[in-house]
Amino acid sequence: MRLAFVLGEIGSGLRRNVSMVVSVILVTFVSLTFVGAAGMLQLQINQMKGYWYDKVQVAIFLCSDGSTAAGCATGPVTPEQQDNLLTLLESPAVAQYVNDFQFESKEEAYKHFKEQFSNSPIVDSVTPDQLPSSFRINMKDPEKYQIISETFSSQPGVETVIDQRQLLERLFSAMNAASLVAVSIAGVMIICAILLIATTIRLSAFSRRRETGIMRLVGASKIVIQLPFILEGVIAAVIGAALASGTLWAVAHFFLGEYLSKQYPDTAFISPGQTLILAPALLILGGSLAGISSLLTLRRYLKV
Numbered sequence: 001m002r003l004a005f006v007l008g009e010i011g012s013g014l015r016r017n018v019s020m021v022v023s024v025i026l027v028t029f030v031s032l033t034f035v036g037a038a039g040m041l042q043l044q045i046n047q048m049k050g051y052w053y054d055k056v057q058v059a060i061f062l063c064s065d066g067s068t069a070a071g072c073a074t075g076p077v078t079p080e081q082q083d084n085l086l087t088l089l090e091s092p093a094v095a096q097y098v099n100d101f102q103f104e105s106k107e108e109a110y111k112h113f114k115e116q117f118s119n120s121p122i123v124d125s126v127t128p129d130q131l132p133s134s135f136r137i138n139m140k141d142p143e144k145y146q147i148i149s150e151t152f153s154s155q156p157g158v159e160t161v162i163d164q165r166q167l168l169e170r171l172f173s174a175m176n177a178a179s180l181v182a183v184s185i186a187g188v189m190i191i192c193a194i195l196l197i198a199t200t201i202r203l204s205a206f207s208r209r210r211e212t213g214i215m216r217l218v219g220a221s222k223i224v225i226q227l228p229f230i231l232e233g234v235i236a237a238v239i240g241a242a243l244a245s246g247t248l249w250a251v252a253h254f255f256l257g258e259y260l261s262k263q264y265p266d267t268a269f270i271s272p273g274q275t276l277i278l279a280p281a282l283l284i285l286g287g288s289l290a291g292i293s294s295l296l297t298l299r300r301y302l303k304v
Contacts, residue, residue: 020200021236027196028240028290029247031189032282036248038182039278043270045172056164058148060085060135062157064106067132069159077133081157089135094151097144101137109133132159190289193240197233197290198297229298233290241286245279 062082063072088094089101104112110128137148145163153161253272261269 020196020203021232024193024196024200024233024236024290025240025243027189027193028237028286029243031186031193032241032244032286033247034182034186034189035285036244036275036278036282038179038186039281040248040252040270040275041175041179041182043274043277045175047268047270047274048168049172056142056168058137058139058145059162059164060137060148060152061132061159061162062134063159064132065129067159071154071156071158074156077157081155082133085135085152085155085157088151088155089137094148097140097147099138099140101135104134104136106131106133193237194289194293197237197293200236201229201233201294201297230291230294233294234287237286237290238283241282242279244286245276245282248275248278251275 062077062085063069064076067076086103089098106128109131110126113126113131139145139148142163142165145165149161149163152158249272252270252275256269257272260267
């Protein structure tokens with residue numbers, strides 16, 4: 001009997017405040033979409049780190065014509081200096097950190113340069129002599145990059161030592177900044193959603209003040225009186241959270257999976273299934289915010 005009564009009151013409240021309920025759904029949808037977008041960015045960052053950190057190389061660039069580094073004071077790298085570097089790479093002190101390495105000549109560097117910038121006019125102004133030869137090292141543990149840098153930076157014939165992971169860190173830092181922006185916007189939108197839910201509950205309770213007054217006179221408990229109002233807000237917020245979860249799945253499936261993965265086949269993107277991990281958190285967050293906001297509104301303002 002009480003369950004039927006509560007469900008009836010919920011249906012009545014939703015019908016009476018359709019526009020406000022729709023507003024709650026939309027605001028919750030937008031705010032939780034931003035929260036989910038921040039979560040997706042973190043998942044993508046972790047995915048890319050796991051994928052790229054195993055592939056990044058440490059590049060030891062050798063001196064060439066025009067090099068101004070301290071190790072290039074005697075001019076371009078000599079065959080003797082190059083042999084010394086190779087011997088050092090193969091020594092036990094360094095080999096324990098190296099998975100494998102290969103030498104890239106100026107001609108090979110120029111070939112790779114042309115492939116990478118095939119659509120750029122800069123290709124026509126670069127010659128093989130302008131590109132340095134290098135040793136490309138795959139580390140057993142990329143975190144040990146500093147050991148290679150300290151060992152080879154001061155060696156004669158070495159212009160510079162570069163860890164490709166440093167370039168990735170800049171990308172990840174930018175993505176983390178985007179996550180913070182998304183979370184900040186989501187925070188503002190969540191505050192708007194809480195205020196809107198509180199207003200909706202107050203209007204709903206005010207429109208049914210006669211019914212609630214009668215319920216108190218006949219001895220209805222606070223829980224029975226408050227529950228329909230609370231569940232109205234929770235239902236609206238959960239619908240918004242479900243829409244946000246569906247939007248995140250659609251973005252992962254159609255944009256990341258169908259478009260970006262084809263444009264950048266060498267990049268590891270998160271799968272639609274991974275975004276579903278965020279769905280329970282969004283549903284719980286939306287329902288909790290709505291429930292707490294509704295309860296506080298009823299107790300502090302309406303004295304129900």
